[in-house]
Amino acid sequence: MCSLKINSLSYSNTMTLRKKTLLIVGISLMGLLGLLFTVSSTILLKGFTQLEYQAAQDNTRRLIDVLEDELGNLATEVEDYAEWDDTYQYMETQDDIFILSNLGQSTFDNLNLNSIALVNLNGQIVFGQGYDLITDQLRPFSQEHIENITKKLSSVYDLTKNKIRGFIQLNEGMLMIATNPVLTSKKQGPSRGVLIMGRYLDHHRLERLQKLIHLSIHLQSVKIPQLPLDFSKAYFNLLDTQQESVVQILDQERIAGYALIKDLYQQPQALLRVELPREIYYQGLTTIRYLNGFVLLLALLFAALILWLFERLVLARLATLSHEVRRIRATDHLSTVTVVGRDELAHLALTINEMISALRTSYLRVRQSEASLAEAQRIAHVGNWEWEITTNHVQWSDEVYRILGFKPQSCSPDYLLFLERVHPEDRKMVTQTFEESVKEGKTYSIEHRIVQKEGEERIVHTRGEVLHKEGYQTIYMIGTLQDITEIKQAQAETVRLLEENRFLIHRSMAIQEAERRDLTRELHDEFGQWITAIQADAETIVELARIEPTLARSEKIGISADAILTIATQMYDLVHSLIRQLRPSGLDELGLVESLREIITAWQKRYPEVQCRFTVSDDFRNMEENINITLYRIVQECLTNIAKYSKATVVTIRLQMDATEETLTLEVIDNGQGMHPVQHKRGLGLIGMRERVEALLGKMSLETAPGCGVKIAIKIPIAEEYQQKYKSWKK
Known part of the structure; x- marks a missing residue:
């Protein structure tokens, strides 16, 4: 009977499944919440940041549009005054009544102008007047000031033909300017000069723009040697990206949009900065805090529900199952594990019972396999061994004992005991091979001799493999030991027989060549002489027939002699050919x-x-x-x-x-x-x-x-x- 063994647990020192479940659920919940908070905060905050950036860009665009409108209005006013018959007539008559009636102080106040000038075709000032909008005082324009303006404008445009509007940088500051050729009310010429109106983009004007768009506005010239840090960063960013505006965060409370002001030559002259409070950002932070709190509350409620359900549906039933399994160990009864129901726990109980039955069957099969393996090793003279180096535990199979000359399991296996059985002449080689294998962690395979207890010498084949742990340190070795004495003896006998067979073949070839040489000599010395004698006799008969001619006899003798001569010649040629085939006579004579x-x-x-x-x-x-x-x-x-x-x-x-x-x-x-x-x-x-x-x-x-x-x-x-x-x- 095979009994199921279950290790007892010390509940005082071991974490229970309930604690593990609580810990796992808690850690998982915190991890998921942390991930959810991180993802939600990142996504939502990124969205609010994008909204904040978009709001800053929109307000910057709105300021740019306001400036465009300012330029458009200024250009419209210039066009109204320049394309007017009274102005056209004034350029000819230069009547002061026109100036008093139309270009007085009220005109500067109503149009928010800082300068008005009329210049004739020769570049001379017909009328030029400046105005301080802060002190409400008129101030005259010098010819040099007007020439500076007209020179800047005329270097790019024909003032008498083109309508111009834009910004130019003067010593006094950034001037918003518009010009228009002086024509009749029907827009007919020829032009008698040009009308110039200007408005400084100064602190006074920026305050008016701030009131208009309800935002803080700053103007910074880019022509100074050292720009403030935020203006410098925005300036180079605008130049690199060629965008209309860029947005930068100034601090935790403010964000700003920047736009570049270019003059009539399309050269950067100044930066406009629009500052906004970071209300959208802080609204986003508040929203994220409320959302995270709500999600945390839901997660806690959900975790509590999961733990309650897990306790009732799983843990309590597992405790019952555990109690029954412990009872199996105490009673050695293999079919008492039962759980009511058809769920996974019931299947688990059934599986435990099936496992017990399978373990019993497997145990019997293992015992049979071990017996078969031991018998096979005995028949094949092959044994196996194991050595756990860290504990110096060695294990031999029964056949290893037999090969070394011991009774199976008659003594404790040990490496030194094995070395005692190794032949003294092979002991150094075996020890060196084994040490190299342990040191280098490589497989070895060697053949050597052993001497059994009775003094009988045997030849064995030893093979070993090493197992490693991290760091490539050898911790375990397994191997085989095979008695190959009979195999070596059979191999030696086979080699001996092959050598004898080869010697016999070579000996027979030498005898064959000797017989051919002797046969050739006999054919040449005896049979050749006989054929030569026949040939000589035939020649004598022929000769005699010629000396004593008798007609009938001579003919017969001649015919017979010719036949003998012919046959003898053929026999000689045949014998000579056979001699050459059997033994080349030239080898002995010529080399x-x-x-x-x-x-x-x-x-x-x-x-x-x-x-x-x-x-x-x-x-x-x-x-x-x-x-x-x-x-x-x-x-x-x-x-x-x-x-x-x-x-x-x-x-x-x-x-x-x-x-x-x-x-x-x-x-x-x-x-x-x-x-x-x-x-x-x-x-x-x-x-x-x-x-x-x-x-x-x-x-x-x-x-x-x-x-x-x-x-x-x-x-x-x-x-x-x-x-x-x-x-x-x-x-």
Whole structure:
């Protein structure tokens, strides 16, 4: 029976679910409220700030419109006086009655003018009068003052033809000015001069504008060396953005809009500042405070409702479920957890019961799996181990005990105990490998010997992996230990058999070549002599037939002798061909190089369409017979394959010796159609060549590709110790 184990909780030291819920709801509520307050304050305050900026821009625009209206009214007054028959007549007669009647002090007061001037076509002042609106006193205009004004105006406009209005900067201050050519009431000319009216934009005028728009207005010239900070910032902002107005916050109580005043030359001359109290901003702050208070109240009520519902619907039922689960532990009864209802808590109780049943089944399966794993490890001679470095806790499977020569679980596993079983000659290597793995945190895999308790020596394969924590410090190691003694013995036996098989193959090849050499000698020495004797006898018969001619006998003797001679010649040629195939006689008489030249020349005659090049870089007269016959057979086989398959036009054969490395190299290269390096047909020719080369402890390489020809390279060691091995094959 598998029992469900539940850790008991110390409620005095552990925070209960109710406290956790209260804490989570409180923190979540405060976080949401803080986020809501921040977002709402940011959005609403941003909206109120935008309204405040818009109000400042609107009032600045309103001031600009008032100034435009002022200029428009001034231009209208100038036009009314300039395009009038009385004025037109005055420019001719200069009658003082016109001045007294129309341009007296009352005109300055009614029109709020600071200056009036009539200038003729020669630039001379016909009439010029100034007026101080504060002291209500007239003051004369000097010719120099009028000329300064007309000079500024005439540098851009033709005063006798153009109507002008705008601002000009004089020493006395910013002057709002309007001019109009002097014409008749029917607007006919020619013009007799120009009428100029001006109004200073001074402190007195600004006060009147303040009363008109009910806002504080300041005028600041931009031609002074050091502008006030807010004017300077606004000035450069207006120049950079090319906007009509900009808005800046002066302090917590005031916000201001700025507009640039340009003269008739469109050059900046002064800044107008319109100040507003920050009523909209503070109204927004008040609104946000009320809104946040209302939201906080709703949130508290909502949180209280959630906690009350959670207590009744969840916490109380969880307490009941917890009590029943604790009772399971006390009674070891696995089917007593029940909750009335069909909600998630009821499903939780059902799931707990199903989990208990599944745990019991899983426990049995785990036990069976552990038994199967232990049996499999015993059969495969593979054990596993674990080592927790921080606590120095080591664990071995039963098979590890058996491999090391212990009874399973007969002693406490330990790293030093394992080292005691390692062969003394391998102990340093094992220790060094293990320490490097722990230090560098890398996997290791080694083979070494162990000595069991009875003294039996075994070969094992050890593999280990490391697990890390933050900071790459090794904290845990797992690994396997496998007894590979039988595998190593089988491998050694396989290698031995392969070596014996290769020796037998090489020995058989040497015997075959010796038999061919003996057969060639016998064919040449005995059978060749017999054929030569037959040929000599045939020639004697022919000769005798000629000396003692008898007609009938001579004919028969001649026919028989010719037949014997023909057959003997054919037999001789056949035997000679067989001798060359069995054993190239030139190897013993002429040596390797001349024999290769002979076979290459003969092949070239049979295939004249292929150009064959043969180069030699050294003297090869003192080579061992096995080396000579091997190289001869390889060249012979290569030429045969080239003739059959390559369709080459050029063949290159290079034979060279490297005295430093004491190796001999043979290369056979053609420019034929080539073949696939992997999917080519595995013929006996290539296999035979490779076997011959490996018999001499050499190496053979094949380089080819479709359409790129074939290159076969042979490298054979020719040092004295190798040549001694070659001689042993002849025994």
